[in-house]
Amino acid sequence: MKSVDVKVNLEKIKNSISDAERLSGRAEGSVKLLAVSKFHPAQSVVDALNAGQTMFGENRVQEACSKFEEICKAHPETELHIIGTLQKNKVGRAVKICSCIESVDRLELIQEIEKYSLLNNKTIRVLFEYHTGEESKSGFTSYESLQEAVKYCAEGKSPHVLPSGFMTxxxxxxxxxxxxxxFAGLRKTAERLRREFPQFALGTLSMGMSGDYRIAIAEGSTEVRIGTAIFGEREYPAA
Structure with a gap:
């Protein structure tokens, strides 16, 4: 495969994010970069860490654990987010390795995260995934179901789960x-829920990937999820 310079790519993406912030009238540094390392080797993550990137996203819990357990020990500044659809039977392993789960798409998942966070004596930040796009995408599909999930947390039923925002x-x-x-739909939904639940910051809007992050920033994104533009083409496992 073609050699990839992760440090150079990171600098290009960060400069592009800064340009998009400026063009959108956003404050410099208001948008965080989540480097999506799915199907990329641990060495690529280490290269990114050495270049100053500390926030990473993984879709699959099994891959995240095998890749990040040693990395997190060697680099305690590492912040791992789970961004893929999370099955109930994978929650325990996810809670052990990550600091944030961005793909909370049902109330049952909050209950599972609470159970394992309590067992591990840690608090997990979560983003509620809201369905604003394709039919095939996961996420809460109505304002009412999303509202119910935030309300559940507000009632103190999941003290080890910290609602921090939304993803789409x-x-x-x-x-x-x-x-x-x-993207505007998520922003407006988030604004409404912040007014309704002021006890939570709910400030994170995780929206925008390699092909649309400039639009996302214009619409208020505070976190963009970029993979290929940083790490190169993914090495998909054999079927």
Whole structure:
């Protein structure tokens, strides 16, 4: 495969994010970069850490554990987020390795995260995944179901789960108006829920990937999830 300079790529992406912040009238540094290391080797993560990147995202719990257990010991500044659909039977392992779960898409998952966070004596930040795009995407599909999940946390039923914001994926389309609408929809939903539940900051809006992060920043994203532009093409495992 073609050699990838992770340090150079990180610098390019960070400069591009800064440009998008400026063009959108956003404060410099208001958008965080989550480096998505799915299907990339541990050495690529270490290269990114050595270049100053500390926040990483993984889709699969098994891969995250095998890759990050040693990395987190050697680099305690590492912050791992789980961003993929999370099965109930994987929650225990996820809680042990990560600091944030961005893909909370049902109330049952909050209950499981609470159970394992209590067992591990830690607090896990969570983002509620809200469905604003494709039919095939996961996430809460109505404002009422999302509201119910935040309310559950507000009632003190999950003290080891800290609601920190929201995540979405835009539809896979070339129609920029549709992408804008998807991200704007999450922003407006988040604003409404912040007013309703002021006890939680709910300040994180995780939206925007390699193809649409500039639009996401224009619509208020505070975190973009970038993989290929940093680490190169993914090495998918053999079927």
């Amino acid at each position: 994926m835009a539809p896979f389309t070339q129609d920029e108006k549709a992408i804008h609408a998807s």
